[in-house]
Amino acid sequence: MxxxxxxxxxxxxxxxxxxxxxxxxxxxxxxxxxxxxxxxxxxxxxxxxxxxxxxxxxxxxxxxxxxxxxxxxxxxxxxxxxxxxxxxxxxxxxxxxxxxxxxxxxxxxxxxxxxxxxxxxxGQGIANAVGMAVAEARLAAQFGPELxxxxxxxxxxxxxxxxxxxxxxxxxxxxxxxxxxxxxxxxxxxxxxxxxxxxxxxxxxxxxxxxxxxxxxxxxxxxxxxxxxxxxxxxxxxxxxxxxxxxxxxxxxxxxxxxxxxxxxxxxxxxxxxxxxxxxxxxxxxxxxxxxxxxxxxxxxxxxxxxESWSDRLAALPPEARAEFERVMQARLPEDWRAALRPIRERLAGAGEARATIEVSAEILADLVRAIPELFSGAPDLEGPTRHKQDLAAFTATDRSGRYLHYGIREHAMGSMMNGMAAHRGLAPVGATYLVFSDYMRPSLRMAALMDLPVITVYSHDSIGIGRNGPTHQPVEYLASLRAIPNMLVLRPADAVEAVECWEMALANRHGPTSLICSRQPLPALRRDADGENRSARGAYVLAEAEGGARAITLIGTGSEVALALAARDRLQAEGYPTAVVSMPSWEAFEAQDAEYRRATIPPGSIRVAVEAAIRQGWDRWIGEDGGFVGMTGFGASGPAEELFKHFGITAEAVADAALARLRGQPGTQ
Amino acid sequence: MxxxxxxxxxxxxxxxxxxxxxxxxxxxxxxxxxxxxxxxxxxxxxxxxxxxxxxxxxxxxxxxxxxxxxxxxxxxxxxxxxxxxxxxxxxxxxxxxxxxxxxxxxxxxxxxxxxxxxxxxxGQGIANAVGMAVAEARLAAQFGPELxxxxxxxxxxxxxxxxxxxxxxxxxxxxxxxxxxxxxxxxxxxxxxxxxxxxxxxxxxxxxxxxxxxxxxxxxxxxxxxxxxxxxxxxxxxxxxxxxxxxxxxxxxxxxxxxxxxxxxxxxxxxxxxxxxxxxxxxxxxxxxxxxxxxxxxxxxxxxxxxESWSDRLAALPPEARAEFERVMQARLPEDWRAALRPIRERLAGAGEARATIEVSAEILADLVRAIPELFSGAPDLEGPTRHKQDLAAFTATDRSGRYLHYGIREHAMGSMMNGMAAHRGLAPVGATYLVFSDYMRPSLRMAALMDLPVITVYSHDSIGIGRNGPTHQPVEYLASLRAIPNMLVLRPADAVEAVECWEMALANRHGPTSLICSRQPLPALRRDADGENRSARGAYVLAEAEGGARAITLIGTGSEVALALAARDRLQAEGYPTAVVSMPSWEAFEAQDAEYRRATIPPGSIRVAVEAAIRQGWDRWIGEDGGFVGMTGFGASGPAEELFKHFGITAEAVADAALARLRGQPGTQ
Missing domain, CATH: 3.40.50.970 (Thiamin diphosphate (ThDP)-binding fold, Pyr/PP domains)
Structure with missing residues (x-):
């Protein structure tokens, strides 16, 4: 014209x-x-x-x-x-x-x-555009070309x-x-x-x-x-x-x-x-x-x-259909989305099984996709190891109704396309890959944070716990580097129940991206409470309080290392030192708590030891410069996971020793 | 056959x-x-x-x-x-x-x-291979096809x-x-x-x-x-x-x-x-x-x-030619390479001019290429802003003698190709780009660290100091994320003399990569000593000692913010507080010093305030959890640089105030 x-x-x-x-x-x-x-x-x-x-x-x-x-x-x-x-x-x-x-x-x-x-x-903009075009095609299949x-x-x-x-x-x-x-x-x-x-x-x-x-x-x-x-x-x-x-x-x-x-x-x-x-x-x-x-x-x-004719078509819709369209296009989750998490939480808390948190995350997703129709999953050629396809059909050239995208071995595309989907609105993108590959999509992660986009990336293979595949595939610095991105919510659940809680936090985070960091290896069940209180939402919380007296020692762990902190606590308690364990799935969420809660959870000036199979950078914020830290100081190695944890000294004994050394006034030992 | x-x-x-x-x-x-x-x-x-x-x-x-x-x-x-x-x-x-x-x-x-x-x-391996092929072509031009x-x-x-x-x-x-x-x-x-x-x-x-x-x-x-x-x-x-x-x-x-x-x-x-x-x-x-x-x-x-015939040809070479070939293929720098830095250091210390450290780095490179024939420079379409081509001819399809590669807008290729050149041996690769684009090459930076490769990347545009181009181009989390990579030497010089010192450190680092982080904006000359002692090599050093009594306050800065620390010191000294300023171009180098030097330079338990136009992550290691930090808490903004520093509160006044608050027992103010 x-x-x-x-x-x-x-x-x-x-x-x-x-x-x-x-x-x-x-x-x-x-x-x-x-x-x-x-x-x-x-x-x-x-x-x-x-x-x-x-x-x-x-x-x-x-x-x-x-x-x-x-x-x-x-x-x-x-x-x-x-x-x-x-x-x-x-x-x-x-x-x-x-x-x-x-x-x-x-x-x-x-x-x-x-x-x-x-x-x-x-390069980011064109990749955003491709994500927008995917969103359009999927939404057209869902709502029809009239809308x-x-x-x-x-x-x-x-x-x-x-x-x-x-x-x-x-x-x-x-x-x-x-x-x-x-x-x-x-x-x-x-x-x-x-x-x-x-x-x-x-x-x-x-x-x-x-x-x-x-x-x-x-x-x-x-x-x-x-x-x-x-x-x-x-x-x-x-x-x-x-x-x-x-x-x-x-x-x-x-x-x-x-x-x-x-x-x-x-x-x-x-x-x-x-x-x-x-x-x-x-x-x-x-x-x-x-x-x-x-x-x-x-x-x-x-x-x-x-x-005008589009507006008329929208106005002519049944109220429910119109409300649903407007809901997804305003990036509002369904009113009752949290309810979808209750049954799986009860199931997991009840079962009390050791589970790989990446597997748990996939099961949670399977429940959520029924409650949240705009969830749109995908992975860069890691459908098998991440399991985040579940029963979803693939979005393809001939079937636009699918809700899973096979991105191919293209992590960067996934990251930026998810940004485009979120910017378009109408889809709630979730991508799953290995934690080490977050570096491939890092420019797009930063853009998601800068754009306040609710993009969720689920990472598996989060530490030396992956074992024999070796240092190329073992994240060491990634928790620090993701935590460094402003407006990025980083979550590392310690077990299946925390995984449910972290998923709730991820979905509730509407103005920025979330990195949900999961293990490949099974993690023992540490939480059996099915009452539904989201303890992870406070960022850090006392998982096991000191017993037999005033708290002398605070051990802090994240993810797979919380179990090590609990084992160290057993020894310290047995030796007569009242010891608490704090699980800390999210620094950002903890930082957002009031000072009183933070002081009560991790008392400043007390004996504090953190354990995380990653580098120390940033931990001094929580444990002080004299705090104990048990973790990695360099890259990993190729070998069985259990040998690697010993080889790098990430053990319950090391955690307990670090606490005892500080009790004796020898902070330099760790 | x-x-x-x-x-x-x-x-x-x-x-x-x-x-x-x-x-x-x-x-x-x-x-x-x-x-x-x-x-x-x-x-x-x-x-x-x-x-x-x-x-x-x-x-x-x-x-x-x-x-x-x-x-x-x-x-x-x-x-x-x-x-x-x-x-x-x-x-x-x-x-x-x-x-x-x-x-x-x-x-x-x-x-x-x-x-x-x-x-x-x-993808990394094939990019390494392309870098190896470049190295072969360049070396063939230099040493001839017989070798x-x-x-x-x-x-x-x-x-x-x-x-x-x-x-x-x-x-x-x-x-x-x-x-x-x-x-x-x-x-x-x-x-x-x-x-x-x-x-x-x-x-x-x-x-x-x-x-x-x-x-x-x-x-x-x-x-x-x-x-x-x-x-x-x-x-x-x-x-x-x-x-x-x-x-x-x-x-x-x-x-x-x-x-x-x-x-x-x-x-x-x-x-x-x-x-x-x-x-x-x-x-x-x-x-x-x-x-x-x-x-x-x-x-x-x-x-x-x-x-055998190749060995014969090598053996038949004049001793000097043979030694030179063996030197570069063993990745040993020329014996006297440090001498090449002396004249430029004297010149810069003598001139005492405010200079953008990226410009200074380019001038240093211009001197070094004459002394170190294996230096091989390049940039991803940022020849103008980084100036790291200098008088070097381009390496092209028809001229293999060139020592500068126009990588095009391909940062990731540059990173991995440099790894390939270093792994091949015979070239000492240097790449120059903006600091924000390090995210595009992050997977290759990690591989350089994992492979112990002496690859130098020079970054310009290192903070909100770039001004109006806005938050997409303003690094905030990059110092933290580069410092997080094990075996990565991160250097951020505060002025022209420190830039020379940092270049010396970069070249001396033979078993891992170096990130040399430079400003786009001019930085005042803080060092005028031409004696040749490399004070930056200790990682951190007292640039200005406290006067008028025992040190009450230690202010620590890096790069462009060291000048702010000096200005804050002027005020604090005037108010009667003996205040030292520590310039800290490299955390890794400081970490490698003995405990006594570290304690003397940044006394634990003392009033410490750090200033860096970047996030705090990791600084608690040096200033303690109650230390003062003046820097960024989120992304930058588009506006004139001088307005941005005020807007984000990164000023000499804020540094002095943070110290005074701690003297008065109010650490919460910063």
Whole structure:
């Protein structure tokens, strides 16, 4: 559908250019290359194709647009302003890159503003987009095309495509035939170092074709050509790459087509020169009326009928169906989700069996998927060891009703796709892998935390307890490195009951990601209470109180090592030292308790010994610099698990000895 | 060159199968799928093509073989035993996966045994191999083909190729035309989850062709066919992919061709069945004489002439040239390398200018490359901001003499390729990027630490000090997460002189990787001493002693925040509190000092306040649980750097206030 002829398309695109240049010049830095080079692409997409309602940016059935080359943030802000998005007045454009504005250096997720994802670290945005397209396909299968029928677009630069994660998602998107997914490639043949020929010779088009994408070419400065390609994308069952030939920094004579355009400074003289060259006579931070009208016509007015008829369809639904749709699209869990955990907790507490917590987690999931229909599981080729498929059908190219994704051996894709699903809303993603592979997805874990996304990753194989597979597969530093990520909830249950409690904490955590860390090896049942109080939710709690007098010693453990602390307590009690054991499944949750509870649970100044089959880093916060720590000081080794715990000195005896040494005033022994 | 007809090739391959099966059955677990499925591939490569000398495994000009699918470790151990490698007697095969053996669950680097890299986390091995091929090409240009003319082979599984890092290195290897690089793809159409069609539809061959590789097909169970393909690889200027069609677990009737073959348990009955099926009558852990003879003929004897003539050429070199070649291939730095740092230290100490430490690092590198010819720099498309190219020529497809690699936007490739270069020996790799992108290469950083490889990564943009680019690009948790990796030396210099000292520490660290963490913003000169004593080498040292009495307060800072600590000291001294400032560029180096030095530098029990524009995790080790900490508690924000430091309360005032609060017995204020 062509835009009304109120303003020539060239002026509509130039409006992006001058808003961006004005803002970048005023801020003193920024990245002019992409906003200038992609002005026509954005004009074609936003004014002729993108389903959106600037007055209702969070419209559930809107098309999603991800600016994967996030450094070109002014492109997005300019477009949102021109389209009339309610949160993007000119004041925001003027305040580009100022502290407290919405117009950050890189876009930061804010669906109410029209910003679908935080982008900047290259490759993340396109992977988010693939996750969004999965969410759309699954939700369309669930709620029908009357409610869910939208497309996902990502603008991508050469950098996004060079990053490894790109190929993971390109391959998987082709495999899944995500036909409503379109990548618009800003093919400008320039990166920060200079010409792309410095580092790539690959035939990018052939690479996409090999992954079963439709590949189209378009002149990226021809709105009609880009629009025609977008129309062709709509009619193909495969995902589509549109290679848009562009000139970086187009319209800025001094930098146009040059390496310096990427992030180069823009000066007042540049603005004058650009205005002269493009015949743009309006002052800074203004949009000519005809251009503004054309943008509104191409966005709000073009979509008005679709929005209204969709709203009518939603309103016409039975109240229950409507409420359910709105619930999942607002990322609210079902009212009674906690009830689903009660039976399994009772079962596990009653059985009292030694269980691998990864197995328990899988059983919990099997119960939860019945209560929480938006749960969407998956693993990177570890269905067998993680067991988190259970009875779920696979989400495939031909069956969109499945709720389990075989990600293949692509951890990074899983991480970022889960972010995309959560950002899209409607799915509650859960991914399962080995703890050591969290490093492969670490950039996406950080983005989940930065975006406040409720993404749950369940990790198995959490320590030297895996045994013979050796140090490559034995996490040692991972508890510390995950705890280091701000806004990441890290949980390490000690037994089956704690695993249930930790799952409840994970689901209750709605504004950030959770790492649920499980053992491969069976852990004895330490908790038999079925009353339903979630003791883990306090982060740390007294599992066994000191007996026979005032507490002399506090032993603190997490996960598989809590049992060692209990065994050490037996010896210490027998030797006459009243000893408590604190189980500490979550540092973050404990930190959130009031000071009184924290002091009562782990008394400062007392004899404290922690045991965890991992490095000490961070433990001094809880045990003091003179506290005892029994754990790892370096990498693991290949051998049977029970031998490894002895070899590395992680034993009940070592824990007791560390406490006794401190009682005798010899803290240096551990 | 065909192997002598002393034993049919089928028996040579079956010898791999039965050694592997015997070992896996005895260990009780392992991964039989690859050793059985790749027995013919390995036989073809090792007995007809691989240049090696089992009596001198570290022969500098040997071909490199990397088992990228490291879970198939028994394949490698069996082959090394059959070839007669000096460190792989039958005793080691018997002790597969035992604590203390060399035959670990996954191969662990030990060139003296014939193991070129630690592998297991998928994708790492092939990236190491690409780095090795770069090292070979660069060294061949430097020392000539008489000394350096070898190939690099990697055996890769589907998992390796699905990982994102694979595409990064496939693309780059094609671009660089690494013609002596061969990937042997175990194309068995099975992964852990089941058929590869669960997660991939991609035309892998077309993908490699798109990246300008030669692609060949071979029946992976036909030694002749694999050998013919290997011969064709030798004659092509492009890197070669040989797609070897195989059956996973071939020869183990119960699991052959099945998903369970990947990591399934092997029982005595399986062994009996396999022996029956293949007509293998020899007892466990024995190699028939004819087979042993054929293996020796195909390896040691086939290579004897090449080894001897190479040794003769080396011996015939002028002593100085020979010594230089041996020096770099033993990864020893030039005797006088430290001298190269003296002039720049004097210059910087004398100038006393405020400098960005990333700029200083680049200048240091410019001096070092003249003194250390094996230094090999590079960056993932950040040549401009990191400046670590200096005057170095680029290593390209047509110029192998260059010492700077444009990695493209491929951080993970850079990390693992540097590991490969260091494992190959002959190059001393240095990579430069932004600190936030270390997460993209984190799996390779861990492998560098695990492999004890002297790899130096220089990071710029180390805190909120980068300003307006915002939280996606502002490291907050990275100092903690890098410090968490065992055997990783983390350095954060406070000014130009400390930057020189830290570079000296980085180069002196020969048995593990170094992270050298630099600022983008200028840091004032705090050190003007040109005497050459490396004070940073102690990890932490008193930069400014308390005056006017016994030390009452110790302020500790790193990097850009040391200047804040000095400013806080000015105020505290003015208020009458004798205050010392400790600069602490390296926790690891400080930890290695004796207790007396540590106590004297940061007295336990005293008033201690640390300041670092990062999270607190781990600082309690140095300041105690009641110590003061001024830093970050969450992610950063987009705004001017100076505003951000105020916004997040990282100021000299806050540091002084935290100390004063503790003097007054109110530790809770910070």
């Amino acid at each position: 062509p835009a009304p002829e109120t303003a020539p398309v060239a002026r509509m695109a130039d409006a992006i250019r001058f808003l961006s240049l004005d803002a970048i010049e005023r801020a003193g830095d920024g990245h002019p290359g992409a906003p200038l080079g992609c002005a026509e692409i954005a004009t074609a997409l936003f004014t002729r194709h993108l389903k959106c309602n600037p007055a209702d940016p969070e419209w559930a059935d809107r098309d999603r647009f991800v600016l994967s080359n996030g450094h070109g943030s002014m492109l997005l802000y300019s477009v949102l302003h021109l389209a009339g998005y309610v949160g993007m007045p000119m004041e925001q454009i003027r305040r580009f890159r100022e502290l407290g504005s919405h117009t950050h250096g890189h876009p930061e997720i804010a669906a109410h503003l029209g910003i679908e994802a935080t982008t900047g670290p290259l 869910v029928d939208h497309r996902t677009y990502a603008l991508v630069g050469d950098g996004c495509l060079m990053e490894g994660i790109a190929h993971e998602v390109i391959s998987l998107a082709g495999h899944l035939r995500l036909g409503k997914l379109v990548f618009l490639w800003d093919d400008n043949r320039i990166t920060d170092d200079g010409g792309t020929d410095l580092s790539i010779s690959e035939d990018v088009r052939a690479r996409f074709r090999a992954a079963d994408w439709q590949v189209l070419d378009a002149d990226g400065h021809d709105v009609e050509a880009v629009s025609a390609a977008l129309a062709r994308a709509e009619g193909d069952p495969r995902p589509t790459l549109i290679a848009c030939a562009t000139v970086i920094g187009r319209g800025l004579p001094r930098l146009e087509g040059k390496r310096g355009a990427h992030g180069g400074r823009v000066f007042p003289a540049d603005l004058a020169e650009a205005r002269e060259a493009r015949g743009w006579t309006d002052p800074a931070f203004t949009v000519p009326d005809d251009v503004a009208a054309a943008w509104r016509a191409g966005t709000t007015e073009r979509n008005r009928a679709a929005y | 065909p192997a002598p007809e002393t034993a049919p090739v089928a028996r040579m391959a079956d010898a791999i199968r039965f050694l592997s099966l015997d070992a896996i059955e005895r260990a009780g677990d392992g991964h039989p799928g690859a050793p059985l499925g790749c027995a013919e591939i390995a036989t073809a490569l090792f007995t007809r093509h691989l240049k090696c000398n089992p009596a001198d495994p570290e022969w500098a000009d040997r071909d490199r073989f990397v088992l990228s699918n490291g879970h198939g470790s028994m394949l490698l151990y069996s082959v090394l035993h059959l070839a007669g490698y000096v460190g792989m007697p039958m005793e080691q095969i018997r002790r597969f996966r035992e604590l203390g053996s060399h035959t670990h669950g996954h191969p662990e680097i030990a060139a003296h045994l014939g193991i070129e890299a630690t592998t297991g986390p998928l 350096v003319d070898h190939r690099t082979y990697a055996l890769v599984g589907d998992g390796c190729l699905m990982e994102g890092i694979a595409h990064e290195v496939i693309s780059l290897a094609g671009h660089l035309r690494l013609g002596k690089l061969v990937f042997l793809w175990d194309d068995n159409r099975i992964t852990d989850d089941g058929g590869t069609d669960l997660s991939i539809s991609e035309d892998v061959r077309a993908r490699f062709r798109a990246a300008d590789w030669q692609v060949l097909d071979a029946d992976g169970h036909d030694v002749e066919a694999v050998s013919a393909a290997l011969a064709r690889a030798e004659g092509d200027p492009r890197p070669t992919l040989i797609a070897c069609a195989t059956v996973i677990g071939r020869g183990l009737p119960r699991l052959e061709g099945k998903r369970g073959a990947h990591g399934g348990r092997v029982f005595p009955a399986d062994l009996a069945e396999a022996r029956e099926a293949r007509g293998w009558t020899d007892p466990a852990f024995t190699v028939p004489d004819d087979v042993a003879a054929a293996w020796r003929a195909g390896t040691t004897e086939r290579n004897r002439a090449a080894y």
